[in-house]
Each structure stands twice: as C-alpha cells, then as structure tokens.
Amino acid sequence: MNEIFAPATLGPVTLRNRVIKAATFEGRTPDALVTDELIDFHREVAAGGVGMTTVAYCAVAPGGRTDRHQIWMRPEAVAGLRKLTDAVHAEGAAVSAQLGHAGPVANAASNRVPALAPSPLFSPLSMRAMKVPDEHEIKELVGAHANAARLAVEAGFDAVEIHFGHNYLVSSFLSPLLNRRKDHYGGSTANRARMAREIACAVREAVGSRIAVTAKLNMEDGRRGGLTVPESLQVAAWLEDDGALDALELTAGSSLLNPMLLFHGDVPRRSFANALPGPARWGFKVVGRAFLKEYPYREAFLLERARQFRRELSMPLILLGGITNMDTMRTAMAxxxxxxxxxxxxxxxxxxxxxxRSDEDTRSACVHCNECMPTIYTGTRCLYRPDRAPEPIELTLDRRY
Structure with missing residues (x-):
C-alpha cells in the first residue's frame, strides 16, 4: 500500500499516488466546450483520491471527433479547460488531456466533415467513403496534435495522453488490416509507425519539459489481419528510443472492429441498440453479435499481454484493464x-x-455489467448511480456526409 499511495514521478510531474483515472468519454460537452457537469465529473474523481484524472476526449481537429458534441482543442475551449484544471488541482490531483483524432471512428454525419482513414474505407454512419489523407495532410495532422498540446499547457494541464489506440486515426495507420497505403506511411511496420512517432516527437517539441507526455498504445487490435503484439512491441521500442514519451498506457481492442476486447465482462447488446438513432440501431441489430464479442471478466485481464512489453521496455508503463482492488494493484507493482x-x-x-486506503480488503462494487458503455450517448455514468445522469445529448445522422 505504501508504494501505491506514495508520491510518484511521471516525467516532470509528481503525482500524489500511482493511480490514474483512465480516459472514459464523459458525454458532458453538448456544445463541444467544458460544462459545469464535466468539471463536477472530474472534481469528484479527484476528490476520491486518484493521483491524476484524464479528460477524454479532446480532439485535435473538428473532424477528429467521434461526435460533434466532443471538445476539440481551439482557443475558445481554453477558458473552460482552465476552470476544469483549477478545480482538479484544488482537490490535490493532477489532470491530463487525452489528445487525438478519431480517424475512421469519427462520426462524419454528426461532425459534417468526412471521416479519415489510411486507405479507402466505407463508413456505415455517413454511408459514403472515408477520405484518405495525402502526405501533406498527414503533416498537417501532426501539426494539429502539437498545437493541441500547446493549448493544453495554456489550459493548465499537467500531462497529455496521445491516443494511439482502438483504431482511432494513428492506430488505424498502425493496423495492416486498415492501412494498405503504398507511400511512406504504409507497407512496412516502420512506415505504418511513422505517424505515431512523428506525432509523439512533435508534441514533445511543442511542450518541452513543462508537462508530461504519455500515449495510449494498442498492444493488439483483436481482429485477424490487424496489429499484433509482436508488431506493437516493435512500435513501442521505437517510441522508447525516440525519447518523446514519459510513459505508455497499454490497451487493446478496436472501437471500429472489436470494442469488447478492451472491456471484458457482460455484453450490453440490447442497450447499445436502443441507444443508437434509427438507421444505426437497425444496422446494429444485424451485426451486434459479431461486433460485440464475449470476453469473460477477470482481474487484470490485459496483464498477460502487457507483461511482454514490461520485459522488453525500460520506460514507465501504465497497466490498464480490470484494476479494481489492492491485490491487483500490488500485482501490477510486483x-x-x-x-x-x-x-x-x-x-x-x-x-x-x-x-x-481505509481498508485494503475493500472490493469494488462494479459488477462489470458494462451497461455504462451505451451511456456515452447520454452522459457516461454507472446505471447504479442514476442520480449522476446529465442532460441527454441528441444524436443525429446527416446524409450530407
């Protein structure tokens, strides 16, 4: 317990303990700006004792959102974000901003901007092909990440977490299943990793040593033909050699192809279908069983994959997935x-x-029902805490994209 709850350094930042609130999209930004509800969400977690909480999801461009109600990093967002970071700091915790571009996971119909993919893909949400960025546009996306990181510093964040997971844009470039490019950003593992490495280095150059820089990296996509552990290990080794990151948070699964690999536990297919707007709801009822696969819950369910990275890397690593009690935390430290x-x-x-901290035999009340997953459309919450529901956000499909 002393090791877990003692202060620990993450790059230039000292956290009061080794527990981080993982990024879970909050669904509390209907106008793509910070709200009091979002501030309260993170203030409550900070008051609960975490070393750092993570604001998700802060897109680097308006088209990089999974839905137009998400924050995207621009000067108009800074004042609200500063109010949020001040509130978290007042509770004694640090705060990180998760930065990224949703790529093929972006809702083009909602954003009214075409989704991006490394190679031609069809979007079931917008019912048209996604846009494939050329090398010049990729450089602009790298710059957008750097600019978003500068705004995060201005807003008072202690860290940024760059999203390299779940088949969001960078993760889709890493995937041999999704990336079939023939230029400098496709083909070999080195080429497919180029965007991730360029973004990490650009973000570090933008923020210097003022804040910590971490990345959430897929260990595997969980889909045949996708990114595998051996390839991800090579990518991680290159990221370590580049020296731009202070830590890697290891994850798995694909929001596009296999989301349950990240979560494990019960599969809320009916709730997901009911939460979606009409056309998407009927499509989900057809493919829902194949899309949401079953992975029985167990504590530290990503540990077996993650320990391979621990053996090969010397940089700090963050273990995610099924961390709910002191025994599992001790296992992670060991x-x-x-x-x-x-x-x-x-x-x-x-x-x-x-x-x-009061009783190390405490067990979490979470039953791993995963009914919290569909609530991202109406304000992410545990259904055992219905009093925490914010005002619902209306989802729409716009056929212009």
Missing amino acids: EGFDFVAMGRALLREPNLLHRI
Whole structure:
C-alpha cells in the first residue's frame, strides 16, 4: 500500500499516488466546450483520491471527433479547460488531456466533415467513403496534435495522453488490416509507425519539459489481419528510443472492429441498440453479435499481454484493464508497472481509493455489467448511480456526409 499511495514521478510531474483515472468519454460537452457537469465529473474523481484524472476526449481537429458534441482543442475551449484544471488541482490531483483524432471512428454525419482513414474505407454512419489523407495532410495532422498540446499547457494541464489506440486515426495507420497505403506511411511496420512517432516527437517539441507526455498504445487490435503484439512491441521500442514519451498506457481492442476486447465482462447488446438513432440501431441489430464479442471478466485481464512489453521496455508503463482492488494493484507493482489506470470502477465509486486506503480488503462494487458503455450517448455514468445522469445529448445522422 505504501508504494501505491506514495508520491510518484511521471516525467516532470509528481503525482500524489500511482493511480490514474483512465480516459472514459464523459458525454458532458453538448456544445463541444467544458460544462459545469464535466468539471463536477472530474472534481469528484479527484476528490476520491486518484493521483491524476484524464479528460477524454479532446480532439485535435473538428473532424477528429467521434461526435460533434466532443471538445476539440481551439482557443475558445481554453477558458473552460482552465476552470476544469483549477478545480482538479484544488482537490490535490493532477489532470491530463487525452489528445487525438478519431480517424475512421469519427462520426462524419454528426461532425459534417468526412471521416479519415489510411486507405479507402466505407463508413456505415455517413454511408459514403472515408477520405484518405495525402502526405501533406498527414503533416498537417501532426501539426494539429502539437498545437493541441500547446493549448493544453495554456489550459493548465499537467500531462497529455496521445491516443494511439482502438483504431482511432494513428492506430488505424498502425493496423495492416486498415492501412494498405503504398507511400511512406504504409507497407512496412516502420512506415505504418511513422505517424505515431512523428506525432509523439512533435508534441514533445511543442511542450518541452513543462508537462508530461504519455500515449495510449494498442498492444493488439483483436481482429485477424490487424496489429499484433509482436508488431506493437516493435512500435513501442521505437517510441522508447525516440525519447518523446514519459510513459505508455497499454490497451487493446478496436472501437471500429472489436470494442469488447478492451472491456471484458457482460455484453450490453440490447442497450447499445436502443441507444443508437434509427438507421444505426437497425444496422446494429444485424451485426451486434459479431461486433460485440464475449470476453469473460477477470482481474487484470490485459496483464498477460502487457507483461511482454514490461520485459522488453525500460520506460514507465501504465497497466490498464480490470484494476479494481489492492491485490491487483500490488500485482501490477510486483510485475514492474509504474502506474495503474482505473475506469469503470471509478464510475461506480469515485471514492473507491479512499475506501481502499481505509481498508485494503475493500472490493469494488462494479459488477462489470458494462451497461455504462451505451451511456456515452447520454452522459457516461454507472446505471447504479442514476442520480449522476446529465442532460441527454441528441444524436443525429446527416446524409450530407
């Protein structure tokens, strides 16, 4: 317990403990700007004892959102973000901004901007082909990440987490299944990793040593033909050699192709179908069973994959996936991980860490039903805490894209 709850350094930042609130899209930004509800969400988690909470999702461009209600990093967003970081700091915690571009996961119909993909793909949301960026446009996307990181510094964040997972844009470039390019950003593992490395270095150059820089990296996509652990290990080694990152948070799965690999536990197919707007709802009913696969829940369910990275890398690593009690945290520390990240357990009990510190035999009340997953459309929450529901956000499909 002393090791887990003692101060720990993450690059230039000292966290009060080794527990990080993982990025879980909050669904509390109807106008793509910070709201009091979003501030309260993170203030409550910070007051509950985490070392750092992560604001998700802060897109680097308006077309990089999975939905137009998400924050995208621009000068108009800074004042609200500063109010949020001040609130978290007042509770004694640090705060990170998750930066990224959703790429093929972006909702082009909602954003009214075409989604991006490394190679030609069809979007079931917008019912048309996604846009394939050329090398000049890729350089602009790299610059957009750097600019977003500068705004995060201005807004008072202690860290940024760059999203290299879940088949969002960078992750889709890493995937041999999705990336069939013939230029400098496709083909070999080195070429497919080029965007990730350029973004990490550009973000580090933009922020210097003022804040910590981490990345959420897919260990595997969980789909045949996608990114595998051996390839991801090579990408991680290159990122380590580049020296731009202070830590890697290891994840798995694809929001596009296999989301349940990230979550494990019960599969809320009916709730997902009911949460979607009409056309998408009927499509989901057809493909839902294949899309949402079943992975029984177990504690530290990503550990077996993650320990391969721990053996090969010397940089700090953050263990994610099924971290809910002191025993699992101790296991992570014993395996050599520097931090642990918690998501669903803190949705259920924001004060879980305080309870664990008081009684190390405490067990999370989370039952891994995953009914929180479909609530991203109406305000992410544990359904065992219905009092925490914000005002619902209306989803629309626009046929112009």
